[in-house]
Amino acid sequence: MPRTLTALLLVVLLAGLSGCESVPDEPRARDGRRAARAEASRGVPEVPERERVLHAYRAAATALRTGQYEVAKARLDDAIARIGGIIANDADAARARGLFSAESTKVFIGEPYERVMAYYYRGILYWRDGEPDNARACFRSGQVIDSGPEQEKYDADYVLLDYLDGLASAKLQADGGDAWARAQAHAGEKVALPPYNPAANVLVFAEYGYGPRKYAAGPYGEQLRFHVEDSPSRTARLVLNQGRMIVPLPPYDDLGYQATTRGGRVMDHILGNKAVFKAGADVAGDVALAGAAIAHDQSRRRERRGKDGDDAEAAAIGLGILGVIGKVAAAATRPEADTRQWNNLPQRLSFAALKLAPGEYSGxxxxxxxxxxxxxxxxxxxAFTVAGDERDTVVFFSELTG
Structure with a gap:
């Protein structure tokens, strides 16, 4: 009887431990075939649904910087539509909130600073198309996202989102004073924001430096952290008319600051719970397995003394199974932080509004x-052209090339 129970325990242990092994989603051999198919087709590789927003973000930024404005709009519209649906309704996002769902398997929507940039870029493109009202709606949406409505409320603190909100209002013959005051408060005493000039007909958007990078830290890789390496480009200026006109373009917003100073989000809290659970389950599993070994040893001693060791052996079986369950649960809980990232974002954002006569400009x-x-x-x-109609001329300059 004891030997039978011991064998049963070993079978359970082996089965449980084999379940702890990590199994890739697909065999490695398939990777080469998929890459070959993508190369043969010479097209865009298939994008998993959970990565679609991420790819749209990156492609939109590249398109905007290379003057492919229609492509940028289409990509941003696709991403923004999915952001709105993903936050409240997407089944994959709900699944990712489950205790046993890895963070990196969820549908990507990005950290707040990434989502804000999608609306910021779309606002620029709306204004370029002569739609300052839609641009203002985008900037306001960015403010809402930055304030964290789906979690504990935070204060939105982008300078340009508020400043551009107010400028659009002024252009639409409304009062933008409150938005300007908020923007000035965000900028601080050392920065004097220019007052609104509704007659300004050229809006200059500039970006420079390289944005924050995500990485995982903590004993289980459960902590999402950001690396911000300060870019050499600390400010910029637009030089026109062979140097006769110089337009300062100071940094009003810093995405490194936005990534590292925003308060904790709900998903981070859930990841924290996972890490605690994994540690607790792992310790419980170790203790239970140790208890099983002790109980089994005691049963063997009792057997050698001619006493009934069945009770102790049964206890060993029970403790062993509990230990395996704890180990399996710890292995199944995968709390790795989601380090997927919009990797071609800038670090610094700037803006200037000018009043220029219609004509061609270069510099x-x-x-x-x-x-x-x-x-x-x-x-x-x-180089850009200022039209003679009532629509503002919107120009976008980036230090980044892709």
């Missing part, structure tokens, strides 16, 4: 270091 955008020295390798030539 350059220059980037400067922390001491105000020119970084000549980063200088970009620029």
């Amino acid at each position: 350059r955008i220059e980037f400067l270091d922390r001491d105000g020295h020119l970084l000549p390798a980063r200088t970009r030539p620029v």
Whole structure:
């Protein structure tokens, strides 16, 4: 009887431990075939639904920087539509909130600063199309996202979202004073935001530096953290008319700051619970397995003494099974942080509003270091046309190339 119970325990243990092994979603051999098919088709590789928003984000930024505005709009519209549905309704997002669902298997919508940038870029494109009302709606949506409505309420603190909100209102003959005051409060005493000029007909958007990077930390990789490496380009300026006009483009917003200072989100809290549960389950499993070994040893001693060891052996079986359950539960709980990221975002955002006569303009955008020295390798030539109609001319300049 004891030997039979011991064998049963070993079978249960082996079965449980085999269940702890991580199994990839697909065999590695398939990766090469899929890559070959993608190469042969010379098309865009298939994008899993959970990655669609991420790819749309990246493609939109690249399209905007290369002047493919229709492509950028289509990509952003697709992403924004999915953001709205994903937050409340998507079954995969609900599944990802489950205790046994890995963070990286959920549908990607991005951290708040990533979602904000989707609306920010779309607002620029709306304004470029002569729709400041829709642009304002995008900037306001970004403010809502930054305030964290789906979790504990936070104060939105993007300078440009409020500033552009107010400017759009002024353009629409409404009062933008409150939005300007909020923007100035976000900017701080050391920065004096220019007052609104409804007659300004050229809106200059600029971005420079490289955005934050995500990485996983903690004993189980459950902590989502951000690495912010300060970019050499600390400010910028637009030089027109052979140097006769210089437009400062200081950094009003910093995405590194936005990524690292925003309060904890709900999903982070759920990941924290996973890590606690994994640690607790792991310790409980170790204790139970140790208890099983002790109980089994005691039963063997009783057997050698000619006493009935069945009770102790049964206890060993029970403790062993509990230990396996704890180990399996700990292995099934996969609390790794989701480090997928919009990896071609800038670090700094700037803006200027000008009043220029209709005509052709050319010049350059220059980037400067922390001491105000020119970084000549980063200088970009620029050219744009100011139309004679009532629609604002919107120009977008980026230090990033893709």
